[in-house]
Amino acid sequence: MGFGDPPQQRVLATAGANLSLPRPLFFLLTGVPSLEALHGWLSVLFCSMFLVALLGNVSVALVVVREQGLHAPMYNFLAMLALNDVALCLVIVPQMLSIFWWGAQEISFHCCLTQMFFIHAFFLSESAILLAMAFDRYVAICQPLRYTAILSNRAVGKIGGGLVARSVCVVMPGVFLLQRLPYCRTNVIHHTYCENMGIAKLACADITINSVYGLSAAFLTTGLDAVFITVSYVLILRTVLRLPSRDAQLKAFGTCGTHTCVFGVFYTLAFFSFFTHRFGSNIPHHAHILLANLYLLVPPTLNPIVYGVKTKEIRDTLVDTLQRKGARSLCHGSLRH
Secondary structure (H helix, E strand, C coil), X not given: CCCCCCHHHHHXXXXXXXXXXXXXXXXXXXXXXXXXXXXXXXXXXXXXXHHHHHHHHHHHHHHHHHCHHHCCHHHHHHHHHHHHHHHHHHHHHHHHHHHHHHCCCEEEHHHHHHHHHHHHHHHHHHXXXXXXXXHHHHHHHHCHHHHHHHCCHHHHHHHHHHHHHHHHHHHHHHHHHHHCCCCCCCXXXXXXXXXXXXXXXXXXXXXXXXXXHHHHHHHHHHHHHHHHHHHHXXXXXXXXXXXXXXXXXXXXXXXXXXXXXXXXXXXXXXXXXXXXXHHCCCCCHHXXXXXXXXXXXXXXXXXXXXXHHHCHHHHHHHHHHHHHHHHHHHHHHHHHC
């Protein structure tokens, strides 16, 4: 049986061949179930988001790295967020597009676990970076005289290392819990990427531990991050309203407004997808899959647009860079003539 066989035929054959195996050689990712006829249009949507996210986030990261005046904690965290978004998109979208465009559904067991690890790790990192950015704004507005002492370059480096360590430590047990399960039902995953419970539900064993660990990890990381961020912005709002200068209030609201917009989009989509997946039994399965893709891809697409428009320093630097490149191109063109 070759790659040219119809997908449905391969699904049945490989599922039957793996019934006696404790662990399948590979899984089959089917894309968005019941919307196969729309895979072409969905690929256009997700590919467009992917390109915007890559171009925007790489631009933001390069601007922050190259411009000496932007080497401050707030912009360093923004660069971390941009690089994290690029990595998250690269882990998800190429595999998804290969399913939509070429019907490349097969993914090996270990590659599936690897993809699952990085998706969840980068998602947790995104949440941690947003928390670090909220803490940065809290210190800048509520403790301005201690800002440089609290958020030194060394402290920012430790925060960056800590968020990576947290993601790895939280996600790795989930990978080990999946590896210990026997898989003797089917190897078909009705999704566009490998995710924790989607894999666990294929096991022919009790997955209570997997489910409890997944819920606990989500609430103790992303859930607590959302609580701490909310508390930070409540304290910031209280401090801003006490400022005597109207201009100072508007400036603080303008800076924090960007962060609250990103924070709102990220957590609203994430929690909505999380709760509908577990408690929205009446919602069609394809709606769950689309939500699961959107909550991971919408924030990386919007983040550079929001920050590029709302953050004056980044906007001005980008405009100056483009103008210099445009002037150089005109100069080279005139010299050739």
